[in-house]
Structures are given as C-alpha cells and as structure tokens.
Amino acid sequence: MITVLGSGSDKFQSKARWTQGSGTLVLKVAAAATVPADADTTVNFELMNPKYTQTAQTVEILASGDVSHAAECMTVDTDPTKQPMHVQAATFATKRIHTSSQASGGTNVVTVTLQPENTVLCGSRNSV
Numbered sequence: 001m002i003t004v005l006g007s008g009s010d011k012f013q014s015k016a017r018w019t020q021g022s023g024t025l026v027l028k029v030a031a032a033a034t035v036p037a038d039a040d041t042t043v044n045f046e047l048m049n050p051k052y053t054q055t056a057q058t059v060e061i062l063a064s065g066d067v068s069h070a071a072e073c074m075t076v077d078t079d080p081t082k083q084p085m086h087v088q089a090a091t092f093a094t095k096r097i098h099t100s101s102q103a104s105g106g107t108n109v110v111t112v113t114l115q116p117e118n119t120v121l122c123g124s125r126n127s128v
Helices: none
Strands: 015-019 024-026 060-063 069-073 092-099 110-116
Touching: none
Parallel strands: none
Antiparallel strands: 015 024, 060 069, 092 110
8 A cells, every 4th residue: 555645645545555566556435525526636655666777667547436447548748767767778978987106016006986877775786
C-alpha cells in the first residue's frame, strides 16, 4: 500500500494498492466523497524507480463501480525525461583523469574528478 498525497487526496482513501508486477495502482474514492466532473483532481504518490534504465511506460486510466469509464491512455509530457517511469542511463557531467608524473620509476599521483548527472546509490560500483 502506498500513501495518496496531493491537493485532491481527500477525494480518495489515504492508501492505494500498488501491484509492481502489473504496474497497477488502485485508488478508491473515499466514503462520502466524489471526484467532480467540473474540475481537475490532482493526486501524487511515491514509487521507487528501478536501478536499470527503461523507457517511459504507457499509462492508462479507467474507472469501475457505479459509473464506469473504459480504459484510455493518459496524456504525458513531450519531454521523455518527464514521462512516467522513464529511467535514464547514468552519465557523468564531469569525467577527468590526470597524473602527476611520467618519470620512469617515479611516484605518480593519479587524480580522478567526476560528477554524476544521476545520484550514485550506495552499493553502486564505479570503475576507472
């Protein structure tokens, strides 16, 4: 179960059922609440992105119950990086390496400077 947040969260039960395998989120309208037809209702929720890259996922919405609505594709942002569940490959904004000496038999300090464009998670392994 995940927590339903956002300005329209009072229209729904506070917890929604998330099934990761099918990518299904079930929101239930709260007791004595309605989702109005004359205004937008906005909710949000937190999911953990996978560790590996993936393209944006197609998202459909439907409603069942007293008033059913057939499944329809939801409108998504044209910017792929803002589309649902789009996970970018890790890249580096900065990636430099240099050495202090090329002298045979001399001490050499190798300096690596990097800045990832994505957060590097604990347990990640970077190889140079």
